[in-house]
Amino acid sequence: MRRLLLRPVYVLALPAVLVLVWWLASDGSTDIYWPPLRTILRTFPDVWTGERLRADALPSVLRLGAGYALAAVTGVALGTVIGSYRRVRAVCEPVLEFLRAVPPPVLIPVIMLFAGIGDTMKIVVIASGCVWPVLLNTVEGVRAVDSVMTETARSYGITGAARLRHVVLPSASPQIFAGLRQALSIGIILMVISEMFAASNGLGFTIVQFQRGFAIPDMWTGILLLGLLGFLLSVVFQLVERRVLGWYHGLRASTRRS
Amino acid sequence: MKGLNTALGAAGLAAFLALGEAVPRLGLVKEAYFPPTSRIAGALGDELADEAFWTALGDTLTGWALGLTIAACAGVVVGVLLAVVPHLREATASTIEFLRPIPSVALIPLAVLLYGTELRSVLLLVVYASFWQVLIQVLYGVRDVDPVAEETARSYGLGPWARVRHVLWPTALPYVMTGVRLAAAVALILAITAELVIGAPGLGSRIAVAQTSQAVPDMYALIVVTGLLGLLINVGARSVERRALAWHQSVRGEVAV
Numbered sequence: 068m069r070r071l072l073l074r075p076v077y078v079l080a081l082p083a084v085l086v087l088v089w090w091l092a093s094d095g096s097t098d099i100y101w102p103p104l105r106t107i108l109r110t111f112p113d114v115w116t117g118e119r120l121r122a123d124a125l126p127s128v129l130r131l132g133a134g135y136a137l138a139a140v141t142g143v144a145l146g147t148v149i150g151s152y153r154r155v156r157a158v159c160e161p162v163l164e165f166l167r168a169v170p171p172p173v174l175i176p177v178i179m180l181f182a183g184i185g186d187t188m189k190i191v192v193i194a195s196g197c198v199w200p201v202l203l204n205t206v207e208g209v210r211a212v213d214s215v216m217t218e219t220a221r222s223y224g225i226t227g228a229a230r231l232r233h234v235v236l237p238s239a240s241p242q243i244f245a246g247l248r249q250a251l252s253i254g255i256i257l258m259v260i261s262e263m264f265a266a267s268n269g270l271g272f273t274i275v276q277f278q279r280g281f282a283i284p285d286m287w288t289g290i291l292l293l294g295l296l297g298f299l300l301s302v303v304f305q306l307v308e309r310r311v312l313g314w315y316h317g318l319r320a321s322t323r324r325s
Numbered sequence: 326m327k328g329l330n331t332a333l334g335a336a337g338l339a340a341f342l343a344l345g346e347a348v349p350r351l352g353l354v355k356e357a358y359f360p361p362t363s364r365i366a367g368a369l370g371d372e373l374a375d376e377a378f379w380t381a382l383g384d385t386l387t388g389w390a391l392g393l394t395i396a397a398c399a400g401v402v403v404g405v406l407l408a409v410v411p412h413l414r415e416a417t418a419s420t421i422e423f424l425r426p427i428p429s430v431a432l433i434p435l436a437v438l439l440y441g442t443e444l445r446s447v448l449l450l451v452v453y454a455s456f457w458q459v460l461i462q463v464l465y466g467v468r469d470v471d472p473v474a475e476e477t478a479r480s481y482g483l484g485p486w487a488r489v490r491h492v493l494w495p496t497a498l499p500y501v502m503t504g505v506r507l508a509a510a511v512a513l514i515l516a517i518t519a520e521l522v523i524g525a526p527g528l529g530s531r532i533a534v535a536q537t538s539q540a541v542p543d544m545y546a547l548i549v550v551t552g553l554l555g556l557l558i559n560v561g562a563r564s565v566e567r568r569a570l571a572w573h574q575s576v577r578g579e580v581a582v
Contacts (some may be wrong), residue, residue, distance in 0.1 A: 081419070151367060157330040161334040161338045162337050168559060180541070255426075255428040291434065293428055298426050
């Protein structure tokens with residue numbers, strides 16, 4: 068009972084203290100770059116009206132969603148193929164290691180050459196950065212499928228699509244989700260940067276506009292909004308993961324207890 | 326078996342390079358967009374002979390190494406502190422969960438205003454991004470401490486500092502190493518991104534210049550360099566990890582983040 072009462076205190080105390088410290092420390096601030104928190108919070112609803120959210124935040128999120136989905140599908144599909152065949156894996160490994168090591172943002176200039184500066188460019192940029200963690204984790208996951216399970220499935224005559232659906236993908240899914248989680252943070256980074264480069268709307272674009280126009284409180288609200296977006300997406304991801312991997316976490320918890 | 330794998334890998338790499346040569350030569354994509362491998366190799370040679378390239382490489386590596394060091398030290402100190410002081414960890418959990426997913430690139434406009442194209446701009450982004458990688462792993466690591474070992478140390482009268490040194494640190498070290506390895510890759514990404522977007526001196530800003538001046542082969546050559554750099558950092562971090570954990574490599578289970 069006492070723990071139950073203490074929990075909200077633990078969750079809320081430090082954030083409250085931090086916000087309070089920020090509020091008090093910045094309250095009398097005349098530094099143009101560090102406006103008082105009071106001003107930032109007052110500006111927030113003025114800047115991020117429904118209209119702005121629809122015109123800037125929505126396209127950003129849609130591009131992120133499209134690129135991320137593309138990367139997830141490609142990564143899992145290719146990863147399953149590469150992970151299933153030892154020879155294919157040996158041939159691809161050095162090339163994949165190299166491609167993964169290229170920092171994703173440097174691909175923006177390259178993709179701009181091919182795809183111009185429209186939405187296609189941004190979706191391709193996001194997808195091309197997100198695909199590597201998904202791909203490599205899928206390869207590892209597929210490779211590590213329990214050999215007893217594989218043999219059992221074989222002796223029951225489970226092959227082809229059914230094998231993939233009931234044996235390989237479920238057993239690789241914890242690894243795949245680890246990859247998807249890494250891909251999410253790379254995706255957000257690329258979403259923002261691709262909009263900073265060349266765009267006419269989007270969160271990255273708007274925040275840089277504010278900064279160039281020295282609308283400092285507005286810029287701060289943009290930074291806060293990006294933070295909220297990152298936080299929100301990671302919460303959504305956790306919910307989905309808990310649902311999809313519920314069986315796995317349950318299994319882990321029960322083995323740990325025994 | 327290992328020899329065969331190496332041979333297959335080399336064949337794959339050769340095929341990749343050959344494809345890069347053939348596709349533009351056959352006119353499948355425009356040469357202006359995607360120059361053949363040999364042209365990129367030529368541009369790479371020119372870059373290597375250019376003194377400015379080495380300065381840029383040095384700038385990038387400085388930002389990377391400095392940022393990574395600061396982030397790793399801060400991550401370890403904060404992580405251990407949170408583990409040792411009672412209740413501190415529970416009190417900070419929600420704040421960490423909130424701050425961690427904030428994309429570091431959101432700080433780019435602030436970095437530009439505060440420090441312009443100085444090294445400090447790059448450091449701000451690199452440190453923010455890689456700090457969380459280390460911290461989270463340290464927190465996983467200290468959670469892994471065997472309660473029996475902890476109690477044993479306590480009953481032998483080991484003080485708090487000795488317990489950190491002899492019980493907590495060896496348990497957490499594999500996780501710390503994983504965290505530093507992940508942070509090393511993230512730090513390179515952020516260092517080059519900062520140079521690319523903000524224009525701080527380094528390989529990233531050279532890529533931006535090559536792009537705006539339509540020097541397409543040079544741009545590809547520089548991108549290849551950043552890839553090789555990333556590869557080198559990965560391989561280096563792995564070998565450091567293996568050496569530091571020689572006593573332990575076989576028993577450890579790596580945590581996926």
